[in-house]
Amino acid sequence: MKFKTIKSFLGTILLTLSMVGCTTILDEQPRSIYEPGFFKTEKGVMGGLTSMYAHLRWLYGDGYLYSAWETGTDEATWAQSADGNFKDMDMSGVGSISVTTHPTGIVWNTVFSNINTANGVIENASEVGLSPALIAEAQFFRAFDYFLLVQTYGGVPLDLGSGELKFNTSPVRVSVRNTVPEVYTKAIFPDLKAAAANLPDAGRVTGSATKTLARLYLAKAYLTYGWWLENPKNIPTYPETARTDPDGHNAQWYFQQAYDIAVQGIENPGPFRLQPTFYDLHVGSNDRNNEMLLYADHTETSELYNGGSLTYGGGGPPDNWVVWMMTWNYTNIRSSTSNTSWNAVSSVQRAATQDKGRPWTRMAPPIEVFTNTFADKTNDARYDGTFVTVYRSNWDLANDKTPTYYNANFLPVQPGSPILTFLNEEPATAIDYSNATYKSNVGAGVLPGRADFVISPKGISRLRHPGLWKMGTYRTDNDGGLGQPNAGLTRPYYVAKFSELYFIAAEAAVKGATVKAGKSARELINVIRARAGKWRFSNAENSAKTVDNSASMTAATPANIDINYILAERSREYFAEGYRWFDLIRTQKWGEVAAKYTIGGPNLTDHTPQTFNRDIQPFHYLRPIPRGQIDGMEMTPEEKNAYQNPGYQ
Template sequence: MKNIISILGLLTMILTSCSDFLEEENKSSVTAEDFYITAEGFESLVNANYSQLREIYGGEAYIFCSGTDLYAEGRNAEPPGLSQYTQLTASSEGIAELYNSCYEAIQVANMALHYGELTEKTSTLDQRLAEIRYLRANAYFLLVQTYGGVSLVTEYISNPKLAFDRSSAEEVYDFIISELEEALKGVGAGTYDGRVTKRAVEHLLAKVHLTRGYEPFGASNDFSAAATYADNAIAGQGLTIPFLELWVPGNEMNSEVIFSVQFDQASISADPYNLGNMQAGYFSSYQGGSESAGDAPYRTYTLCPTQFAISLFDEGDERWEGTFMTTVYERYYDFYDVEDHGSLTVTEYYGPKWASTLEDQAAYEAAHPEATFHPYGIYVPSVSRNFDYETIPVRKFDDPNALFGEGRVSSRDIILSRLADTYLIAAEAYLQSGDPATGLLRLNEVRNRAGVAEATLAEFDIDYILDERGRELLGEYHRWFDLKRTGKLVERASAHHYLIEESNFVGANGEMKILRPIPQEALDLNQNRDFPQNPAYQ
């Protein structure tokens, strides 16, 4: 399925109001109407839908991760509106990207569903249409969580449309769930190969019901439905792969992955600085100049793990070594390229909290006189972190095959749904549905794999679940949504992000900046002047 990304005759820009539409580059004098009603043409259109995932997730990670309790800027500045909320406006940097890319994906999906009624009938047609419904629902889920109610555009726009109404968040959630329920009837039930499967739909249904359950319009059975869908997606599969192996470069299609954005070297080779993804470039300090190309990854020095993120890990937790590059060698990538690490020279070491005394430091420095020892509590982002290696590197997304430099250079897949996340969704859903005992069992499956003591019922609450999600999913694109969903965004971001105070969230007329603003460019392009902005930005 790695080649699903190839696209025939793709897109010009789709305006953020959806008023633009697809224009195909016609290289063979065959019209879109003629091409997409063939089996080959329609399959290319399906592939274009999967490719849109790259545009949603492949760029900057700020919309998913900034302004939370786990990540903050180090030397380099993040978009101030998204990361600190004080300068968050409808025109802020980074606000429009997700809005634009999701509506582009929705338009491509609408186009596929339109031609799905006209194209040649094949044995896979119904399955492909179900996959498209999942992808469209996923785009709307991102939109409704981020911006609240948005325009529900469900028909293919083949001629310019300039005015759009705003649907309520409740209406958008109803549409998402109905789409996913319809998709569930048609997608494949086999092993994940890059296409949407039944488990992927059930996982997303679980998260959608879980998220809607917190809303004032949530259904009374949302949490129980989320628990059921999560258990269906788990399907009795245990967490058997050691955490360190989950993140070995090249192992992105392991048996615990439920859905991901597909990349590979071949598909980005034509423009390797723009066709890959940027996930590997975040979550660490910068590690040298251009002379380190091939020796170390490029890092933005943004979205660095906060002290709170570091403090979540206890001794014996396999996720500590599986998440962080605690020992850096003279050549960073020798961690992957050299089997015998004992023969390597250590240049940087980040001490854990369970070895944080002066005696621990002295002992390590005596054994490794060439290494710089970074004591626990020091290697986190702050106004004084201005040198290379001053914050601990996250290694989960390292790509030794990536070119050195800023840009979309990584060809590793971006994992959107994996089994441990499903277990944690189930844990939260059972807790909120009034069955904490079962929820605790689901959470402890995750802790057992990590090699740490099981949680007890006395400590099992939403904060414990958020902490566990922080340990298990650090760097994956969930955190802002997790905090927003559970109503913990203001509390946790202001408590653990060194640049955020609770007052930063106060917007117009005392409204809280929980939702992001509808992008100003979308409002400007929309000829419906009654389209409302979110209250905190009016």
């Protein structure tokens, strides 16, 4: 397969998008340029269609875009090694979002070329005899990208230079932003309805778009637009327009549509199902399971098809490297070669395994994640299935044959032993942190009789915190060693899951949709919570665990759930997966839910939580248009100023 650069013409300015990889499923053959003649052949149209799947890698897996979707919410703040890409997003005074903030501009700078490709495919599909099902794939991705845009920036241009939703081949330097209702009713809804009608129940190849996927996004778009019409907290929109629907429907009509479509997806799932346990959903050996509706794919078998190096990742797309951001530098943990005096040795080393991987220490979960969001760590398997709470020794994987080293209290540890544990609760006996600096090098403490160093929830800091197991590295080519922990992840990045249909329907029900028997908001949420109560493996204990706490989980669900409960439940289900900012701006709860947080400082000796307040203003609910976009347009200063979202001029 010969590789060249793909160039697509954006509507407002000419940008270049390099598709430097292929999926293992779709036969992608990049072209030097997309021109009108290219889309006049079936091969050309299919090539453009295939590139739409590859474009997901330029969004999902990018650690900086991940920061835009997580940092500044109740799920994440900046960590010890953070730069402005993370501090600017935190809203706590350590930085500020501006027109040059890189993470907030990634969506804008990435998706228009794919939208234009979709325009070309759709415009020429009938001429080359493309089936309605294949056209529907392009319609899905055009709607998918516009949905990302409208949630992020408000109204965006539908005309890229040759007319609304038309394929553009000439660079133009003027642009007009459509309003939010126009983007939804002219682009997103029609495309998603066509996709839901014409896509197959089962994908034409593994990982391709399906009817269930289209229904999920149609329901979510209806739900989001319903909130936008209702506007309960008077959040401003831009371009300014009345909160009225061109088709004459009110918010309640859209909530009902969201409920009905989501339930239709649940009742007609095709090949998709909930996995039996939360562990099964996320364990690397079960990737691409039938709960996954869409993912940005990667592979460990070929750099060509992976889209990036299999041995080293530089921290940029199209690699998947998001989990590095919330991976702290656990490699500073030390044990001792002696049981009488401290002679430090590295006992927990960087490895290409799901519990370790490459540390960047850019993002950290606040303490409330562990004390509030995941308060139930006994019945609910999602805490154990989300976090690495026990860091185990692995010196044997580095070809160190020493059978025993010594750890806290100079007690012996072997390969696979717990070296450092994040405790579930504050212990009855006070942790001794006084000698932790020279013992563990990460500021951990000691409890009597325990060989592992310990950190309680109050000791979580910007330097050290539980890692993300569910999104961690997984490879099968480690050959008994440490593997390639510095490479981008070869796992797929999950974009959409079947489980979200339950949450969308439940949220619409809370917003007043008329429900079907057996599918009230509480009943829908309890399907997810019942699954969350089922264990088959404990990561903390590193052993099989067959326990069913479903009855306890469902009994604990409030009789009448509200939006706050749904948001908390969504955080437990999708923690740190890139959903959170969208959830909070959709429901207009960002300024309330993420207003303040507590966490320890960035130093080894920081064991006392500090409280931080965030200044989230109404205009922050939209991100700024990147300055490079506006600078490149041939418009008057007044027109350029008017193009930018208010608050960022």
